[in-house]
Amino acid sequence: MRVLITGGAGFIGSHVADAFLAAGHEVGVVDDLSTGTRENLDLRVRFWPVDIRGPDLPAILADFRPEVISHHAAQMSVSVSARDPKLDADINILGTLNLLEAAVRTGVGRVIFASTGGAMYGDQVAMPTDESAVPRPVSPYGVAKLAVERYLHAYQAMHGLRAIALRYSNVYGPRQSPHGEAGVVAIFSRGILEGRELIVHGDGGQTRDYVYVEDVVRANVLATTLTLGQELPLLNIGTGTEASVNELVSLFGRIAGRKVSWRHGPARPGEQRRSVLDCGLAKRLLGWEAGTDLRAGLARTFRWFEEVLRGQNPRQP
Numbered sequence: 001m002r003v004l005i006t007g008g009a010g011f012i013g014s015h016v017a018d019a020f021l022a023a024g025h026e027v028g029v030v031d032d033l034s035t036g037t038r039e040n041l042d043l044r045v046r047f048w049p050v051d052i053r054g055p056d057l058p059a060i061l062a063d064f065r066p067e068v069i070s071h072h073a074a075q076m077s078v079s080v081s082a083r084d085p086k087l088d089a090d091i092n093i094l095g096t097l098n099l100l101e102a103a104v105r106t107g108v109g110r111v112i113f114a115s116t117g118g119a120m121y122g123d124q125v126a127m128p129t130d131e132s133a134v135p136r137p138v139s140p141y142g143v144a145k146l147a148v149e150r151y152l153h154a155y156q157a158m159h160g161l162r163a164i165a166l167r168y169s170n171v172y173g174p175r176q177s178p179h180g181e182a183g184v185v186a187i188f189s190r191g192i193l194e195g196r197e198l199i200v201h202g203d204g205g206q207t208r209d210y211v212y213v214e215d216v217v218r219a220n221v222l223a224t225t226l227t228l229g230q231e232l233p234l235l236n237i238g239t240g241t242e243a244s245v246n247e248l249v250s251l252f253g254r255i256a257g258r259k260v261s262w263r264h265g266p267a268r269p270g271e272q273r274r275s276v277l278d279c280g281l282a283k284r285l286l287g288w289e290a291g292t293d294l295r296a297g298l299a300r301t302f303r304w305f306e307e308v309l310r311g312q313n314p315r316q317p
């Protein structure tokens with residue numbers, strides 16, 4: 001297959017690219033390198049360093065003729081979306097429409113969309129939350145992801161475009177950027193290794209469903225095999241278990257084998273208190289479930305950051 005991965009120079013997208021390459025497929029990447037890096041790209045990838053909002057996509061798609069598009073390019077920070085909702089909508093909604101228009105024109109067989117489970121449902125729902133819960137996103141980022149899911153449904157109805165949305169919980173693992181405001185595992189890993197004090201926002205009792213990037217990658221590969229009908233599959237991709245930030249800090253203490261110093265900082269306004277996904281539908285439709293437990297995933301992530309800081313890993317964050 002030829003698989004085009006938007007955002008393939010970023011954290012999750014680059015792991016997805018590696019998996020498709022390893023399975024023997026041809027991989028193309030479109031990424032404007034706004035947060036992604038060339039170091040994340042395997043040399044076998046065909047790379048177009050362009051913005052998904054720009055005019056280049058029809059020519060790229062006509063040239064590469066992908067059977068599958070895995071759409072990971074996005075403004076991915078909830079806090080940036082709160083500060084600048086227009087920027088978020090410009091990239092995450094209008095950029096995606098630009099991609100979908102080109103996909104329809106070139107007759108792409110399938111679009112796999114990196115949606116959100118963590119920012120989709122809001123606080124007012126049963127936990128763990130399954131896909132039947134009415135989406136109540138409380139951030140512009142979550143609203144944009146929901147809008148794209150609805151557009152995919154409309155494009156399926158209007159143009160027969162086949163699509164599937166994977167609603168990720170909080171993804172962590174090697175190559176996640178420790179420089180932004182999101183990605184607590186990356187931020188804590190780097191902070192501990194640099195001997196800095198960790199900041200726990202609020203009381204640290206807020207929970208998330210932390211899923212290891214390799215498990216997310218497996219869901220993407222399986223999503224290429226699912227038979228698609230008239231309904232757009234929306235699948236939660238998480239672990240079904242939640243962990244608080246306080247629990248993360250204590251797990252890191254054991255993994256790092258050193259004293260981790262931390263203090264409470266101000267709570268983040270509007271931050272969701274709990275988030276945990278019921279992933280039974282992904283198990284039924286894809287035969288997928290998360291296989292990496294939190295302690296093992298954190299340990300692997302921490303070791304990777306340790307190697308990077310020692311200059312041992314060529315594919316740096």
Ligand SMILES: NC(=O)c1ccc[n+]([C@@H]2O[C@H](COP(=O)([O-])OP(=O)(O)OC[C@H]3O[C@@H](n4cnc5c(N)ncnc54)[C@H](O)[C@@H]3O)[C@@H](O)[C@H]2O)c1
Nearest residue numbers: 007009010011012032033034035036051052073074114171
């Ligand atoms: N990390 C998570 O926990 C998580 C959870 C749910 C969903 N997602 C989604 O998964 C996808 C990947 O997220 P990530 O965590 O790997 O973030 P990331 O920032 O590492 O990856 C996003 C990539 O998209 C690229 N990009 C951004 N704007 C672009 C544009 N206008 N044109 C072309 N490329 C552009 C960036 O350079 C980057 O390489 C995003 O769609 C994100 O919303 C992530």
